[in-house]
Amino acid sequence: xxxxxxxxxxxxxxxxxxxxxxxxxxxxxxxxxxxxxxxxxxxxxxxxxxxxxxxxxxxxxxxxxxxxxxxxxxxxxxxxxxxxxxxxxxxxxxxxxxxxxxxxxxxxxxxxxxxxxxxxxxxxxxxxxxxxxxxxxxxxxxxxxxxxxxxxxxxxxxxxxxxxxxxxxxxxxxxxxxxxxxxxxxxxxxxxxxxxxxxxxxxxxxxxxxxxxxxxxxxxxxxxxxxxxxxxxxxxxxxxxxxxxxxxxxxxxxxxxxxxxxxxxxxxxxxxxxxxxxxxxxxxxxxxxxxxxxxxxxxxxxxxxxxxxxxxxxxxxxxxxxxxxxxxxxxxxxxxxxxxxxxxxxxxxxxxxxxxx
Amino acid sequence: xxxxxxxxxxxxxxxxxxxxxxxxxxxxxxxxxxxxxxxxxxxxxxxxxxxxxxxxxxxxxxxxxxxxxxxxxxxxxxxxxxxxxxxxxxxxxxxxxxxxxxxxxxxxxxxxxxxxxxxxxxxxxxxxxxxxxxxxxxxxxxxxxxxxxxxxxxxxxxxxxxxxxxxxxxxxxxxxxxxxxxxxxxxxxxxxxxxxxxxxxxxxxxxxxxxxxxxxxxxxxxxxxxxxxxxxxxxxxxxxxxxxxxxxxxxxxxxxxxxxxxxxxxxxxxxxxxxxxxxxxxxxxxxxxxxxxxxxxxxxxxxxxxxxxxxxxxxxxxxxxxxxxxxxxxxxxxxxxxx
Numbered sequence: 001x002x003x004x005x006x007x008x009x010x011x012x013x014x015x016x017x018x019x020x021x022x023x024x025x026x027x028x029x030x031x032x033x034x035x036x037x038x039x040x041x042x043x044x045x046x047x048x049x050x051x052x053x054x055x056x057x058x059x060x061x062x063x064x065x066x067x068x069x070x071x072x073x074x075x076x077x078x079x080x081x082x083x084x085x086x087x088x089x090x091x092x093x094x095x096x097x098x099x100x101x102x103x104x105x106x107x108x109x110x111x112x113x114x115x116x117x118x119x120x121x122x123x124x125x126x127x128x129x130x131x132x133x134x135x136x137x138x139x140x141x142x143x144x145x146x147x148x149x150x151x152x153x154x155x156x157x158x159x160x161x162x163x164x165x166x167x168x169x170x171x172x173x174x175x176x177x178x179x180x181x182x183x184x185x186x187x188x189x190x191x192x193x194x195x196x197x198x199x200x201x202x203x204x205x206x207x208x209x210x211x212x213x214x215x216x217x218x219x220x221x222x223x224x225x226x227x228x229x230x231x232x233x234x235x236x237x238x239x240x241x242x243x244x245x246x247x248x249x250x251x252x253x254x255x256x257x258x259x260x261x262x263x264x265x266x267x268x269x270x271x272x273x274x275x276x277x278x279x280x281x282x283x284x285x286x287x288x289x290x291x292x293x294x295x296x297x298x299x300x301x302x303x304x305x306x307x308x309x310x311x312x313x314x315x316x317x318x319x320x321x322x323x324x325x326x327x328x329x330x331x332x333x334x335x336x337x338x339x340x341x342x343x344x345x346x347x348x349x350x351x352x353x354x355x356x357x
Numbered sequence: 358x359x360x361x362x363x364x365x366x367x368x369x370x371x372x373x374x375x376x377x378x379x380x381x382x383x384x385x386x387x388x389x390x391x392x393x394x395x396x397x398x399x400x401x402x403x404x405x406x407x408x409x410x411x412x413x414x415x416x417x418x419x420x421x422x423x424x425x426x427x428x429x430x431x432x433x434x435x436x437x438x439x440x441x442x443x444x445x446x447x448x449x450x451x452x453x454x455x456x457x458x459x460x461x462x463x464x465x466x467x468x469x470x471x472x473x474x475x476x477x478x479x480x481x482x483x484x485x486x487x488x489x490x491x492x493x494x495x496x497x498x499x500x501x502x503x504x505x506x507x508x509x510x511x512x513x514x515x516x517x518x519x520x521x522x523x524x525x526x527x528x529x530x531x532x533x534x535x536x537x538x539x540x541x542x543x544x545x546x547x548x549x550x551x552x553x554x555x556x557x558x559x560x561x562x563x564x565x566x567x568x569x570x571x572x573x574x575x576x577x578x579x580x581x582x583x584x585x586x587x588x589x590x591x592x593x594x595x596x597x598x599x600x601x602x603x604x605x606x607x608x609x610x611x612x613x614x615x616x617x618x619x620x621x622x623x624x625x626x627x628x629x630x631x632x633x634x635x636x637x638x639x640x641x642x643x644x645x646x647x648x649x650x651x652x653x654x655x656x657x658x659x660x661x662x663x664x665x666x667x668x669x670x671x672x673x674x675x676x677x678x679x680x681x682x683x684x685x686x687x688x689x690x691x692x693x694x695x696x
Contacts, residue, residue, distance in 0.1 A: 007364035012419040014369065016477035035481050037497040049362050050369070064377060064390075065369040087376055090446035091480045095420050096521035098475035101512060102460060103520075104552070105472045108508045109463030121459035128450045133524035169524040171551040174508065178627065200624060205661055207620060220509035222555015245623055287538040294575070319661065327655045329679055348661065349683035355665040356677050 004039055010046060013038050015092060018069065018082055022089040026081035029073070047073040047080065099132040100170060107172040112219070130168055177224040177241035184247050185217050185226050194252040198245040203317035207245070208232070213254040217241065279315045281341070284308045286331040292324070308333075322348040364412075367393045371412055372421055376445060381426050381437030384409050413438070420478060421445070447478075454482040458489065464499045467508045473499045516550060516557050516574055518581055523547040528564070528587050532578040536651075540578065545570070546587040562587075568607075571600055601630060603656060606648035613653060614668040615643045621663040628656070642667070654679060 005013070013036045020035075021027050029047075033040045051071045069084040094102070106126045110119060188195045197210050214228040224241035280299060285292065290309050293301075299312040315321045318341070325332060325345045336342055358366070370391050375382065388396045388405055395408045416423055422444045427434040452460070457479060464472060476499045481487065487498060522529050529547060534540045547561040557574040604610070617625040619639035626633055626641060633643040647653045654676060657664050666673045 007361045007368065008415040008419060010365050011368040011372075011415075012474070012477050014365075015372065015419070015421070016480070020480045034497060036477065037500070046362065046365060049358055049366065063366070063370060063392075064373040065366065068373055068377065087442040087446055088373070090448055091451060092420065092445060092478040093422070093447040094475055094478055095422065096524070097471075097514070097517045098420060098478065100517045100520040101469060101472040102464075102475050102479075104510060104512055104516075105467045105469050106460060106463045108467040108469070108510050108552075112466065112507055119459075121455045122463060125452055125456035125460045128452060128456070130524065131450055133521060135521075135525055167549070169520050169549055171549060172510070173551070173553045176554055176627075178623075200621070218507050218509070242627055243624065245620075288536070290538055291536050323659060323661060326658045326680070326683065329682060345683045349680045352658070352662050352665075353677065353680050353684065355662060356673070 002037055002039060004042060010038070010042060014046070014050075015088075018084060019089050019091045021080055021082040022084055026072075026079040029078045029080055032080060044073075047071060094129070094132050096133055096135060099129045103129045103133065103168065103170045104172065107168065107170055108174065111172045111174040126168060133169055174219050174224070176222070178244075181241055181244050181247050182217065182224060184249055185214055185241065188249045189214050189217065191249075192254050194250045194254050196248045196250060197239070198247075199239060200243040200245060201317075202240070202243060203320040205319040205323075210239075212237075212239070280312055281315055281321060282310060282312050282335040284310050284333040284335065285328070289328045289331040292328055292332075318344055319348070326352075363394060367391065367395065368412060368416060368419075372416060372440065375423065375438055375440040376442055378439070381424075381428070381439035383435050383437055387438070420474070452479055454486040457482040458486045461487075461498045465505045467510055468506055469510045469512045471512070510552065511557070515577060515579065515581070519547055519559050519574060519577070520550045522581070522583065523549060523559070523561070526587050527583045528585055529581050530584050531581045533572060534576040534578060543572075544584060545572070550574070571605070601645075601656075602652035603645060603647045603649045605652070608648060610646035610648050611669065611672065613645050613647045613666060613672055615645065615657060615664055616667050617641045617643060617660060617664045621660050625660060625664065647672075650675065 002009075017032055017036050017038075021032070029043065030040070032038055033043055050066060050069075051073050069082065069088060072081045073079075103126055106122050106129065110122060110126075185195070187193075195212050195214055197212060198207060199210050200207050211231040212226075212228045213231075214226050216227045218225055218227070226239045226241055226244075227236065228239075229235075230237040283293070284304070285308060287307055287309070293309075293311050293313065296311075297314055299314060300310075301312075302310045304310055321341070322344045325334060326348060334341065334345075370393065371387065374387065374390055382390070384406070387409070396405055400408075413423060422440060424439045424441065424444075426437045426439060428437050460479070461476070461482065464476065481498050519529075521527075526546075528544065530542065530544050532540045533543045544564040545559075545561040546564065547559050549560050551558050551560070559572045559574055559577070561570065561572070562568075563570040615625075617633075617640060619641075622633075622635070622639060622641035625643060629643055629645060631643055631645070633641045635641055645653065650672065653672070657666060657676065666676055
């Protein structure tokens with residue numbers, strides 16, 4: 001819940017809740033507060049300014065809003081009622097940008113899983129969003145009309161009509177981890193079971209067996225992660241699900257109260273925060289390989305006069321850095337005083353070359 | 358009334374005045390009609406214009422569909438403002454309470470920039486429906502909780518613009534940056550937008566190259582200019598193909614055979630999207646169709662000494678030469694710290 005809103009945010013909420021309140025006899029003030037995230041003290045102050053009584057006292061013909069929208073707020077029972085013309089009592093239309101964002105949300109949710117029942121409702125909502133995005137004439141009543149109208153013209157066969165074949169403008173795929181591993185993880189979390197995993201650390205190029213109390217599975221930065229308590233590290237850790245080679249759900253039931261934990265492993269936005277970045281290195285990249293650092297957590301980024309890009313990069317483990325340098329080859333320069341780092345590439349390249357000799 | 362409430366009232370008055378008016382209005386006419394202190398004749402024209410432009414921008418950011426029309430009464434055309442009632446309100450495509458609940462449930466699982474703002478317009482489900490979604494009494498329906506959040510999805514104005522163009526079948530022109538940093542102008546009929554493996558892509562018909570193409574959206578540069586409509590697809594396939602980085606490019610693909618040891622066999626199979634041929638020692642032989650050799654090299658080297666190229670010999674030789682570059686004396690690659 002926000003502590004306070006500026007005038008624009010409040011205007012958006014007011015225009016949003018007018019149709020909702022208008023279609024009911026009256027609503028509780030606190031329902032508007034919670035449902036529309038409108039701070040109570042601001043809502044009361046705004047209703048006092050906009051309520052019909054004040055407007056009548058002002059008797060100001062230039063005050064179009066209060067002339068056409070009648071807001072009644074009764075402090076005795078904390079209820080609000082609104083009457084307004086038809087053109088303000090219908091919900092506002094979503095524009096293309098808003099429809100696109102909601103469609104992406106719905107598609108992502110479909111890609112995760114979803115109960116079969118709610119999927120059908122979600123598909124219907126997505127179909128309406130597709131029509132809004134198409135920005136064509138409206139006036140369709142039945143569900144079959146929606147699907148018929150919004151049918152993607154690129155569909156191979158006009159006879160296909162199943163909902164799942166419907167082609168939306170926005171598609172989301174959140175694959176990238178073995179389905180069985182994801183399902184086992186979710187089951188373990190639901191049943192509060194400890195798991196044992198065989199895990200490949202990409203950064204260290206090393207396999208280990210871990211015992212974990214899993215807490216949450218989520219998708220962020222292009223991969224599925226599992227956050228939980230690692231009994232080997234005796235600390236909270238994040239694991240990329242696609243690097244779990246095998247998983248066994250044990251019979252051990254774990255405590256469900258994790259309120260004492262730091263929660264940073266549970267937020268997808270903090271994925272990079274929780275990795276153990278111990279070293280910082282400076283790289284100089286030719287223009288053709290600038291792409292390589294686009295999605296890496298950079299501390300600094302400078303474009304040099306000679307057309308190269310200099311970046312300070314946080315590195316958790318040396319094998320990870322070796323891999324990056326080998327991939328970029330002559331297009332990258334490593335600036336270091338550390339002789340161990342300076343020989344990193346040659347020793348790693350040597351060990352790979354042995355495979356070819 | 359404090360100055361924030363004055364602004365609130367002014368924004369609401371502007372909206373209702375433009376909605377109520379049967380004809381488009383100029384800024385001057387709006388100034389006369391709205392007896393607002395910030396619009397009063399005591400203020401200079403410049404001060405009024407500044408406030409008006411800011412108000413207009415705020416209303417547009419709220420999703421209020423203000424249209425601008427130019428009418429020439431004298432030599433200079435004058436901007437006239439208008440809100441079409443049929444564009445402002447949704448009459449036909451209203452979500453049912455159940456559909457809204459399904460969308461709200463999705464929004465509580467998925468964090469996407471700017472999505473929750475749309476819920477101010479769609480309204481909210483009735484009490485019974487809301488209860489069935491598990492939204493706690495007294496909480497904002499679309500508010501995400503840490504426990505409920507499952508997906509963090511990036512989204513920006515470029516993705517939104519391209520989705521809108523694809524849905525409305527508008528051809529577009531833009532500059533596209535290739536992996537090597539060079540840029541070129543493209544004219545494309547966009548078909549579909551897709552999120553895969555952490556990135557947004559667009560598939561469409563490239564008019565210059567006369568071929569279907571996949572584009573990484575983070576490499577599409579603004580401005581994106583609409584250059585007219587298109588009516589039917591030219592390409593052979595619909596939807597974004599699940600292409601791997603080494604499959605992008607033109608020309609005939611080369612089949613490359615790669616060996617992966619038992620430790621990374623499962624990982625490599627998942628990353629390459631092929632099951633490969635499992636060997637008796639649990640190692641794996643992958644066969645990939647390759648157009649982009651640098652991308653293949655990146656994939657193979659990502660597995661360090663767990664993988665090697667078996668065939669063809671010339672691609673294998675290329676990789677060996679690439680690696681030998683690192684083991685000969687090469688002072689230029691490591692710039693030992695300079696002043």
